[in-house]
Amino acid sequence: MFSFEVISQKQLFQYFVHEAAPPQIDLTVRLSHYGLVETPLQAVYGQLSANDVAEWYRKYGNNLFAQNIRNFLGLKSEVNTAIGKSLVESPANFWYFNNGLTILVEKMKKQAIGGADRSVGIFECSGVTVVNGAQTVGTIGRTLVGISEAALQARIIVVDDPNSSMGQLITRASNTQNRIDARNFVALDPQQERIRTELLVSGVNYEYREGETPVESADGFDFIEGIIALACASDEISFVALAKGYVGGLYADITETPYKALFNAGTSSKRLWALVLLGRRIDTYLRKNHDKSSPTVRGTVVHGNRFLMHCILKELEKIHPHDGGSTFTDQEVEASASSMLNKIDAVVQSDYSDAYLARLFKNVSKCTAIRAKVLQ
Template identity: 30%
Template sequence: MVVDGRDDYGIDAVAIGQANPQLWLIQTKWNRNGQASIGVADALKMIEGLEKLDHQDYSPLNAKLQALAPRIKGVLDQEDARITLLIGLMGVQSLSTDVTRRLDEACARFNGFGPMLDYEVCLAPEIWGIVQAGITPPKVDLTVKMQEWFRRAYPFDSYSGSVPVGEVADWLDEHGDRLFEGNIRKSLGITRVNQSVVETLQVEPSRFFYYNNGITILCRGIEATPFARTSPHGPISLKLTDASVVNGAQTVSAALEAMKRDPATLEAAFVTVKVIATGRGADDIANQITKATNTQNHVERRDYVALDPVQSNIRDDFALTLQKTYTIKRGEIEPPPEAGCSVVHAAIALACAHHNSELAVRAKRDPDLLWEEGPAGAYRLLFHPQPSALQIWRSVLLLRAVRTTLHECRAQWEGRAGSIAEHGEFLIAHLVFQELGRDGVDNPEFEWEDVLAQAPEATQNAVRRLVNAVDSHYGTTSFITSTLGNPERFSFLAQEILADGRAGKPVPALPDSYIPRAPRQRTRRPNTVSILVDAGRIKEGTPLEFRPIGGPERQAIQSWLEGDSRRTQATWVNHRTKPLLWAVDGQRYSPTGLVQRIWATAGWKNAPIAVQGTAQWFLPGEGSLVGLAEAILRAEEQQPEAN
């Protein structure tokens, strides 16, 4: 989407990924002689634009950017979001050292936890290459060396067998994301899911074949050649035309990452590969296979939690002790808020309640991290030993109270403060839990309603302390997303704020710039026709002219208008509601009413419902009716007030 214009803060266009949480902020420079360049000021302005979006400070941005704010926020709220500053230069000189340094510094500041922000430069040759690739995307032809294979020839020719993981890595290294052209999503880079795949390849390469679900490739055709003609059932070479990996993109990207780290580890690693030749003109079946292989038999880490006897014990405890429902398995209908909770809500609440803020960090990054097993895994820390149903339920209630307060009070916090409140939700909950929610949480005699009653004030105080701490320690221009996603900073902020509370330090007030100002009362703009009549701007009987606006309107009615010159003519009458006397029928109309009458008579079936008629009727040589009225208003505003 093009957003170029005044107040674009160095952002000429915005692109948002359809399948993945990816945001591109684009700045372009044109030079007809092919010598375009970008200066330090241009780079800093673009970085400032990114800061505005990160801080949710949308008011200084132009209307086009503000219209995209909800979609941009939706991307930035994702824990695996990726942001690319894309600089397109119609030239051949790359960035200067000073510009590169400013962009590198911005990436370092923003990437407090993991690679979230990067930048790319496209010079004239690359831009032309992108244009050509967009017109005729090159096909991918693969050679697959398969062992221990079997073939199924009907209804589609297909081969399944084991393939060295190193060869799979070579595919991606050579062809890049074009390898996934038919997939429902591209590779997500090194995310939480395929990071575990990389670790398996490095630690247990010989067992990778048994752990991994495999890769599915669709192609137009297969040409099979045995390695040895005398051994037709031995290893085979498959030449695939127009191939695409439609399932297993994360496995492929993990293979390349593992190879880059240590190629030797892949020597013992194999993966199952299934190749299906759909032939030409079989897009429907190809789409069905792609969809099915990406949706069937999908298992998440949370699903294994249902096998732990602790969870069934908690479910029974909820039913017997509290007469409430506790759901464990994915797909179970979750109970209404007053009737119970799910294991997901329980895990997040326990993570925020835990004295170690690291668990709240994991919940913020990705709730799936709460299912990690092992001695240091979050799941063991949260559910072993088994917490009582009462402790879990009270923790869930307090977390809900914090979230409700944050939602209800969101309008009290402007820009950066509001963004900190949103991105710091679990840190705020952790602070409230440490202040209110640990004593008596497992004691049936303890009045928990008293704790819940204190939650709104404690939450608002935590927000004020957190905003002050972030700005004091990391500056008022620090990137909020990365600051609150960094475990070290998260932990430091938690300790600092809790220490201030224990020391009895007063809760700091928010700066005025973080508090919304009362909206200005705007007087309603007078009606255009009334302005003209009151000012006596147009004399009775003055001829006016109708002019179509925009290509679709001209295309639809121009020939009809030219059929009779009277159809574009009207006479002004000093009347507040119907000031136009149409030359065709001698009837009076409002400006909008006459435009709609013209459209209907001309037979324009796709005419819009709404129209500003005063913008289409003109006083020849002087302007439209609405333009004349605006000139009167401007003149009145410039007149000095009477003493």
């Protein structure tokens, strides 16, 4: 027997949001030589067995780091290689060598066992996320074989909502003490998760957190490819120049422009994906069909690819807007790409014949001048 229920589009979207969210993790945590903090937030700190941490990772993997600014980066990084070496070669001293973990939980309750004795305590924790120490947890989980005497320090802080301002402040503060790139703090922007969830409903994989499997396929892309596409589609030549010369400058501060101009509540996930796909089509065509015998054409395709993309997108925009709902024919894309490359090449040969192209296309004022001529 089958039954049917009519649901709204909103209910269907909420279902996908729920399915896309990482599972809630509940752990029984055993700490030795622990201490308690009651205010302003409830917290506990103490020594944690590396054996327990290994079990966590083997069971939950990167879901443990759902609110962290990055996932486990693998065993080949310099830092993680050092962590693994000390774990294997000097397990008795691991506590002294390692910075430990910062864990946020939504709820925590101590088991009655042990009473007031602080030598050992067992804590029931729900809504667990490791906000600092992902590399330690991942390395232990991937390296540890058998039983180890290694221990590490851990602090567990109760925050009702890890996404709250306090949860994000703790995450940011505990990570700025380590070698962290500005790229990692993108994960703290709720717009990134919104875009990921909306795209997932459409079957598109979008990865914005460092450490996640890189995606550049027919059904997915990552943050870097996305922000470059948005920069090239913007009206700001300075954004285009950054996309070529210093892409990190686009997200150096996620609270300021240019990042906020590109990623905000008005950023359409549908449009973003459409721009990425259109950019790939343009890149593929230009790489295969440009005049390889011309030094300036060849140099423009290589060194001016972001500026060239920007001008082609602006030219195509005259046909219809890049709203994610319209598609361009191959003929439209190829005609615009070929025409724009020839126009830029003509201006470069006329006005900048002695210029070093790698620098030319990073120069905002000169790119502005070239754009004025080719898009008139």
